[in-house]
Amino acid sequence: MTMSNTGGRRRPPTIHDVAREAGVSRGTVSRVLNGGHYVSPAAQEAVNAAIRKTGYVVNRHARSLITGRSDSVGFLLTEPQERFFEDPNFNVLLRGCTQALAAHDIPLLLMLAGTKDERRRITRYITAGHVDGVLLVSSHSGDPVAEELREAGVPLVACGKPIGLGSKVSYVAADDRDGARDMVRHLLSLGRRRIGVVTGPLDTPGGVERLAGYREVLTEAGVGVEERLIVSGDYSRASGEAGAERLLAQAPDVDAVFVASDLMAQGVLSALRRAGRRVPEDVAVGGFDDSPAATAATPALTTIRQPWDRISNEMVRVLLAQIGGEDPAAVILPTELVRRDST
Amino acid sequence: MTMSNTGGRRRPPTIHDVAREAGVSRGTVSRVLNGGHYVSPAAQEAVNAAIRKTGYVVNRHARSLITGRSDSVGFLLTEPQERFFEDPNFNVLLRGCTQALAAHDIPLLLMLAGTKDERRRITRYITAGHVDGVLLVSSHSGDPVAEELREAGVPLVACGKPIGLGSKVSYVAADDRDGARDMVRHLLSLGRRRIGVVTGPLDTPGGVERLAGYREVLTEAGVGVEERLIVSGDYSRASGEAGAERLLAQAPDVDAVFVASDLMAQGVLSALRRAGRRVPEDVAVGGFDDSPAATAATPALTTIRQPWDRISNEMVRVLLAQIGGEDPAAVILPTELVRRDST
DNA sequence: TTCTCTACTGTGAACGCTCACAGAAGCATG
DNA sequence: CATGCTTCTGTGAGCGTTCACAGTAGAGAA
Numbered sequence: 249m250t251m252s253n254t255g256g257r258r259r260p261p262t263i264h265d266v267a268r269e270a271g272v273s274r275g276t277v278s279r280v281l282n283g284g285h286y287v288s289p290a291a292q293e294a295v296n297a298a299i300r301k302t303g304y305v306v307n308r309h310a311r312s313l314i315t316g317r318s319d320s321v322g323f324l325l326t327e328p329q330e331r332f333f334e335d336p337n338f339n340v341l342l343r344g345c346t347q348a349l350a351a352h353d354i355p356l357l358l359m360l361a362g363t364k365d366e367r368r369r370i371t372r373y374i375t376a377g378h379v380d381g382v383l384l385v386s387s388h389s390g391d392p393v394a395e396e397l398r399e400a401g402v403p404l405v406a407c408g409k410p411i412g413l414g415s416k417v418s419y420v421a422a423d424d425r426d427g428a429r430d431m432v433r434h435l436l437s438l439g440r441r442r443i444g445v446v447t448g449p450l451d452t453p454g455g456v457e458r459l460a461g462y463r464e465v466l467t468e469a470g471v472g473v474e475e476r477l478i479v480s481g482d483y484s485r486a487s488g489e490a491g492a493e494r495l496l497a498q499a500p501d502v503d504a505v506f507v508a509s510d511l512m513a514q515g516v517l518s519a520l521r522r523a524g525r526r527v528p529e530d531v532a533v534g535g536f537d538d539s540p541a542a543t544a545a546t547p548a549l550t551t552i553r554q555p556w557d558r559i560s561n562e563m564v565r566v567l568l569a570q571i572g573g574e575d576p577a578a579v580i581l582p583t584e585l586v587r588r589d590s591t
Numbered sequence: 592m593t594m595s596n597t598g599g600r601r602r603p604p605t606i607h608d609v610a611r612e613a614g615v616s617r618g619t620v621s622r623v624l625n626g627g628h629y630v631s632p633a634a635q636e637a638v639n640a641a642i643r644k645t646g647y648v649v650n651r652h653a654r655s656l657i658t659g660r661s662d663s664v665g666f667l668l669t670e671p672q673e674r675f676f677e678d679p680n681f682n683v684l685l686r687g688c689t690q691a692l693a694a695h696d697i698p699l700l701l702m703l704a705g706t707k708d709e710r711r712r713i714t715r716y717i718t719a720g721h722v723d724g725v726l727l728v729s730s731h732s733g734d735p736v737a738e739e740l741r742e743a744g745v746p747l748v749a750c751g752k753p754i755g756l757g758s759k760v761s762y763v764a765a766d767d768r769d770g771a772r773d774m775v776r777h778l779l780s781l782g783r784r785r786i787g788v789v790t791g792p793l794d795t796p797g798g799v800e801r802l803a804g805y806r807e808v809l810t811e812a813g814v815g816v817e818e819r820l821i822v823s824g825d826y827s828r829a830s831g832e833a834g835a836e837r838l839l840a841q842a843p844d845v846d847a848v849f850v851a852s853d854l855m856a857q858g859v860l861s862a863l864r865r866a867g868r869r870v871p872e873d874v875a876v877g878g879f880d881d882s883p884a885a886t887a888a889t890p891a892l893t894t895i896r897q898p899w900d901r902i903s904n905e906m907v908r909v910l911l912a913q914i915g916g917e918d919p920a921a922v923i924l925p926t927e928l929v930r931r932d933s934t
Numbered sequence: 935t936t937c938t939c940t941a942c943t944g945t946g947a948a949c950g951c952t953c954a955c956a957g958a959a960g961c962a963t964g
Numbered sequence: 965c966a967t968g969c970t971t972c973t974g975t976g977a978g979c980g981t982t983c984a985c986a987g988t989a990g991a992g993a994a
Contacts, residue, residue, distance in 0.1 A: 260719060262950055273974045278952060286972055305719035309655040310950035314979045318652070323701075339682070346703050353712075355700045355721075358666075360689050369696075376603060376648035378698075485887060514887065544828065544857065544887075605980055616944045621982060629942055653980035657949045 261302040270298035322379040326386040344560025375400040403570040409453040418576040420562040427552040427583035428461025431534045440504035444477040446491040448508040488515025510535040532591040547589035604645040613641035665722040669729040687903025718743040746913040752796040761919040763905045770895040770926035771804025783847035787820040789834040791851040831858025853878040875934040890932035
């Protein structure tokens, strides 16, 4: 069943070779390749046999040249800092997208646009039509790239709701607010009443929404929101540690902390340990993400699972739909409370 | 300086438009695009001006169709398990390669070949010439993909020395053995004499080499190698924890442990803590990789830094050279001891 | 002058594919 | 029998580029 490739790189078979082998015309082979409509069963079979025999693989460059499509999509990361790349969530997302695309036989082009220069070059590359669409990952708002691409008419799906532009651009996001609500309700259900929070950066949708959920639940429960219980971080471990120290200083009576990311929660655990507080006996700690950091922490973190596999699948689905001509869409996916040892 | 794109996606300018604008022929424009040899300064200037004015970007599909090159390279990951994707080193590598390639204006196609099916499809895709070369990342040996690609004549650079195939395939690796030697010498210099080791999987070059370095130094120092001090892991945190427990059982008098990865070292630290051993007072612990896990650990890990940025740069350099017709090459890069709190 | 050489430029022919169109065959309908 | 409709098939054109080749102009040598 080996293809007759007797050593040495030789010219790969073309659609012509297949046509000759199958005794049909190029047109018929092309039709078989593109869905097989208006092709007789006999021809269909002959062409498929010829493809197998010759080991033919379509030349995507030739195809793209005429169709104008590239049959590939870009995965664009517009982050100046390396931090995001260290975020374990990113891995899962990238992996999920690659696989979801592979199911459609679409390769993924990884693009990093950290500096301004790179951003310009990549925008150019994309708008020139070298990819059919873009999966955009950038946590911070005010990203000019998204706006530029949208204006250029490039199909685009963001991960997380872009703050700047309204409903013009598709996005897929976990329900941050609802997740935060679940966690705070959980902490309340444990009898905690002085629940602190270490928020994410407040120029990101996640940072804003998770804090909003926290406020809502405390207000609804009649416990009330105290500003001294609120500190901000930037999702990094170090900022979690610093945040916890500030929190302990401002509110020594704190009996629970909702931390807006697992990585920060690790920092919070360190700070609490150093301060001699036991977790969860003295202070219960809840994270967010359910990243590997959650299970690596001691004690293992109770956290909110983001459905990354579903997020990546949905991003790809929405992007392909948009490439196919559909309108932009927003998808919000539910989160899940994962109970471990820190609460 | 905006290009005259008055709203709405319009047909992008071609080399023809540029030629007309500059008052020269297609051929001259093409020559300018490809290095500018045999072009008069006047024409050169006119063409460049026309390119700026029209906002021309070369159509890579048309170019690839005729040149047979794709001007893109694949980053191939052949790992069944997701673990590798969680490995922080992977991030750095992927990121470094993307950037190194971006400097040459070459996009990177990310390919995951976990299952057998995927592997076959991707091999087919690659051998069909859709990428000019492949950066291969697969920790375990006996990978059939590498052999297949090599046979098909696809330029290939592996990360880490592939165990199966000899010197036929290029690779770039850190000097695992030397790194291990440095660490063990460091532990000896602290006065430790009963130095245990938790190795990596022994079907990976890293696993084998790091253990070899350990043995060499102990032998050279006249301390001698005791088999009860040697246990194996699989680079995962859990296996580090299990390994440390076995080690403590077999050799309760152990006063230092060289662990072949930071992630495993985290596990070792947990196990030691649970056993009531103080680090570094009772047992010194040395890791390998200098991954984020090293600084996240408590105490912060003394470890061996792998020069990931240089590794990725070298991989790209060697691959491009090979695409350019040069012979395969092996590059071994030095490591560095990073001293922290665990020793 | 005439020839040769070099530096430069333009032109047709590919590359491998899809698309539009023309046409053939089969079958039902008028 | 003509007409229309549907299903199927082959053919030429062309996508935007590079490449090989032919050709031009100018400089220097015979």
